[in-house]
Amino acid sequence: MAGAATVTAIRPKILLVEDDENLGRQIVDVLEGADLEPTWIKNGSNALAESPDDYHLLILDLMLPGAYGLDILKTFRVDSDVPVLILSARNETEDKVRALKLGADDYVTKPFWPDELLARVQARMRRPVLQRSDMITVGELAIDISGRRVLVGEDPVELTRVEFDLLAALAKRPGAAVPRAWLAEHVLDPDREGTERTLDVHVSRLRKKLGGSGKCVATVWGVGYRLESQSSS
Amino acid sequence: MTLRVRLTLTILVTAIPLVGGLMWLRRDVERRTVEETMRASALAFVDHNGWRLADEDEAVRWGGDVRRWYRRPNGPGPEGRGPGGRRGEGRGRSGRVPPKKRAGAPPGLPRSPESGPGAEVRRNPKGRGGGRRPPPPVELAGEAVRHWIFAYDETFTSANPLAPVVPEALRKALSEEGLAGGTCRVKAGPDEAARDGYEILLRVPGQEPPCAFVLFRKSGGQLPSASSELLWASIILCGVLLLAVLVAAGPIVGRIRRLAADVRSAAADRYVSRVPVGGNDEIADLASAFNDAGAELRLNLETIEQREQALRRFVRNTTHDVMIPLTVLQGDINDLRKRVEKGEPPDRERIVQALEEAHYMGSLLHNLSAVAKLEGGEHQLQMHPVDLNALVQRASERHRPMAHMRGIELEYGVPDPVLLTRGDLTLIEQAVSNVIQNAVRYNNEGGHVAVILEAPRNKPGTFSVQVIDDGPGIAPEEMANIADRRFRGESARTRNPEGSGLGLNIARDVAERHGMTLTFGDSEYGGLQVELAGPLLAGAEGA
Numbered sequence: 018m019a020g021a022a023t024v025t026a027i028r029p030k031i032l033l034v035e036d037d038e039n040l041g042r043q044i045v046d047v048l049e050g051a052d053l054e055p056t057w058i059k060n061g062s063n064a065l066a067e068s069p070d071d072y073h074l075l076i077l078d079l080m081l082p083g084a085y086g087l088d089i090l091k092t093f094r095v096d097s098d099v100p101v102l103i104l105s106a107r108n109e110t111e112d113k114v115r116a117l118k119l120g121a122d123d124y125v126t127k128p129f130w131p132d133e134l135l136a137r138v139q140a141r142m143r144r145p146v147l148q149r150s151d152m153i154t155v156g157e158l159a160i161d162i163s164g165r166r167v168l169v170g171e172d173p174v175e176l177t178r179v180e181f182d183l184l185a186a187l188a189k190r191p192g193a194a195v196p197r198a199w200l201a202e203h204v205l206d207p208d209r210e211g212t213e214r215t216l217d218v219h220v221s222r223l224r225k226k227l228g229g230s231g232k233c234v235a236t237v238w239g240v241g242y243r244l245e246s247q248s249s250s
Numbered sequence: 251m252t253l254r255v256r257l258t259l260t261i262l263v264t265a266i267p268l269v270g271g272l273m274w275l276r277r278d279v280e281r282r283t284v285e286e287t288m289r290a291s292a293l294a295f296v297d298h299n300g301w302r303l304a305d306e307d308e309a310v311r312w313g314g315d316v317r318r319w320y321r322r323p324n325g326p327g328p329e330g331r332g333p334g335g336r337r338g339e340g341r342g343r344s345g346r347v348p349p350k351k352r353a354g355a356p357p358g359l360p361r362s363p364e365s366g367p368g369a370e371v372r373r374n375p376k377g378r379g380g381g382r383r384p385p386p387p388v389e390l391a392g393e394a395v396r397h398w399i400f401a402y403d404e405t406f407t408s409a410n411p412l413a414p415v416v417p418e419a420l421r422k423a424l425s426e427e428g429l430a431g432g433t434c435r436v437k438a439g440p441d442e443a444a445r446d447g448y449e450i451l452l453r454v455p456g457q458e459p460p461c462a463f464v465l466f467r468k469s470g471g472q473l474p475s476a477s478s479e480l481l482w483a484s485i486i487l488c489g490v491l492l493l494a495v496l497v498a499a500g501p502i503v504g505r506i507r508r509l510a511a512d513v514r515s516a517a518a519d520r521y522v523s524r525v526p527v528g529g530n531d532e533i534a535d536l537a538s539a540f541n542d543a544g545a546e547l548r549l550n551l552e553t554i555e556q557r558e559q560a561l562r563r564f565v566r567n568t569t570h571d572v573m574i575p576l577t578v579l580q581g582d583i584n585d586l587r588k589r590v591e592k593g594e595p596p597d598r599e600r601i602v603q604a605l606e607e608a609h610y611m612g613s614l615l616h617n618l619s620a621v622a623k624l625e626g627g628e629h630q631l632q633m634h635p636v637d638l639n640a641l642v643q644r645a646s647e648r649h650r651p652m653a654h655m656r657g658i659e660l661e662y663g664v665p666d667p668v669l670l671t672r673g674d675l676t677l678i679e680q681a682v683s684n685v686i687q688n689a690v691r692y693n694n695e696g697g698h699v700a701v702i703l704e705a706p707r708n709k710p711g712t713f714s715v716q717v718i719d720d721g722p723g724i725a726p727e728e729m730a731n732i733a734d735r736r737f738r739g740e741s742a743r744t745r746n747p748e749g750s751g752l753g754l755n756i757a758r759d760v761a762e763r764h765g766m767t768l769t770f771g772d773s774e775y776g777g778l779q780v781e782l783a784g785p786l787l788a789g790a791e792g793a
Contacts, residue, residue: 110677123644194662238659238698240663
């Protein structure tokens with residue numbers, strides 16, 4: 018939690034290694050617009066001089082003058098676990114598979130939308146926080162996973178086992194839509210009637226119990242449910 | 251090297267050592283036979299006449315020159331010829347010997363130092379009046395063969411001046427072996443005698459000194475003529491054999507040449523014509539094999555040509571299809587520039603349209619690369635474990651900005667933990683992306699598209715990616731062939747307004763190549779529901 022707080026409090030630093038002037042400038046603008054702090058390096062050999070641990074995330078183009086993107090990745094991966102996002106123009110399976118094997122976390126194929134890139138960057142930066150936390154806060158909702166307690170503001174809410182499991186399952190992946198079938202399979206009692214209709218009934222009851230924060234449990238069209246902060250709903 | 255030359259060389263290389271070996275064997279057998287005969291004859295002679303050697307006058311006892319009797323068939327010998335019917339026998343026999351052979355010393359072993367052409371039989375180193383008495387008659391077989399016999403004592407010394415000197419090595423060997431009994435040696439030296447005849451030196455068994463050894467010499471014989479006959483026979487045999495082989499090889503060589511010409515002409519017309527197959531032998535098999543290989547090659551050529559044509563057509567159509575959005579894009583941006591210059595507010599519709607065209611071009615180029623890969627065959631696929639969660643996420647997020655701009659809500663949901671399958675990452679992602687793009691593209695403003703990845707409980711070991719929309723959907727009669735629109739020329743553009751054509755077609759191709767299925771149906775929301783289903787990576791099933 019402390020680490021997560023630090024990450025969100027300061028502007029996360031992003032190292033961008035991209036040789037193309039226009040694309041590089043565009044990416045820098047997008048990242049700055051998302052309240053991130055990008056450092057743009059245009060040359061592969063200059064990138065190797067950087068210390069990867071000074072950054073929260075690396076965006077690495079594969080075709081670079083001076084050094085091949087995968088070589089930079091290999092060098093950085095020797096003693097750094099910083100998330101790496103690969104920019105690939107060739108759309109070759111071989112490149113992507115090698116990059117993933119060398120420790121890249123994800124890749125984006127050109128051409129891409131600025132929003133698309135940003136979504137991937139944010140997904141990567143959010144992930145470590147998720148794995149570490151045991152107490153999840155969404156808006157006014159506070160969910161203690163191990164203690165099996167739920168607070169709306171200061172007030173504890175009494176939930177049934179199924180309702181809590183449902184909320185916890187959504188809370189473990191905040192912002193992500195969880196398929197209805199998956200929830201029915203993993204949350205409902207398999208011995209009882211575990212249909213998706215039953216799930217909807219449980220969701221309905223949960224929303225009521227959460228009161229004003231019930232809106233956080235959003236229905237996702239065609240998919241299932243998602244726990245989202247009220248601001249985004 | 252032609253077949254004929256090879257056959258000839260093979261026969262020669264085989265026959266020459268064979269003939270040589272046979273001749274050597276023939277000579278060896280003859281030598282042995284002669285040796286045995288001479289030995290037996292010599293022993294028989296000594297057996298019958300040995301007592302005379304011991305009894306007679308000293309010179310006679312020490313051996314005699316048989317030739318003397320031959321030289322004087324009608325009269326007594328020049329020296330001390332004694333009486334006796336025995337000599338008459340000798341005379342009678344010697345009369346048949348060719349006269350020219352009678353002159354000079356007998357061939358064979360080197361003569362003793364005292365002997366010489368002039369010495370003839372008169373000479374007797376011991377001065378014992380050798381020749382005064384006739385030597386014993388020689389009972390030998392062979393009409394045209396001359397024989398000599400010389401007696402030696404234990405020290406290989408003969409009383410006969412014409413007796414050849416026995417070489418030291420032979421003496422030594424004979425002395426040693428002589429202890430063991432009657433032994434003979436055949437001398438076939440390098441001199442004239444060797445070609446003309448044989449000598450045998452043997453210990454006389456049971457004979458008392460001074461006659462301890464007897465040299466029995468035979469001049470003439472059958473060997474040289476027999477050998478040359480054999481040689482000629484062998485040469486003729488080789489010739490006949492060679493001729494037979496070449497005659498037999500003739501038709502084979504001819505057929506092989508015809509086959510080579512047929513294969514060349516088949517190759518010239520791209521293996522359309524077949525090589526004629528005649529007979530039922532290896533050459534016919536070879537012709538059949540050429541036909542099979544030609545058929546295979548023709549098939550491959552046709553496949554390659556078809557692919558090339560398809561790809562050329564695709565590139566032509568794609569170029570056309572890229573030029574249109576590019577033109578629209580240029581126009582839209584130009585319009586935007588004009589409006590900005592005039593101080594007018596930009597037209598949102600046209601901006602969205604421009605973005606859409608750009609997005610479409612990106613997808614088109616990715617599809618072009620996917621088609622190239624699919625048309626290239628199985629070996630182009632690079633199979634690796636694929637994280638389906640990340641794949642669905644990437645494919646959905648690629649189209650989200652476009653959907654958002656068009657007022658369409660695009661959502662996706664994935665299970666936890668991740669699902670893995672095996673396949674070509676780029677192709678599967680392109681397939682899913684195409685299905686999503688299709689759902690977004692043909693939906694209306696305010697519509698929805700949902701992408702759900704799951705491991706269906708009723709089908710363990712499989713995954714399912716469902717793309718559901720609430721768009722207009724498609725008519726039931728079109729459902730079956732929705733993915734059949736290929737790049738079939740002008741009428742079936744990749745960019746036709748009725749459907750997505752190419753994108754879904756590629757998706758189905760990718761599915762088939764991976765042993766997956768792509769099925770189309772109506773969604774519960776009124777639109778289209780497309781499902782990509784396939785096997786999960788063995789041993790990596792999500793819980």
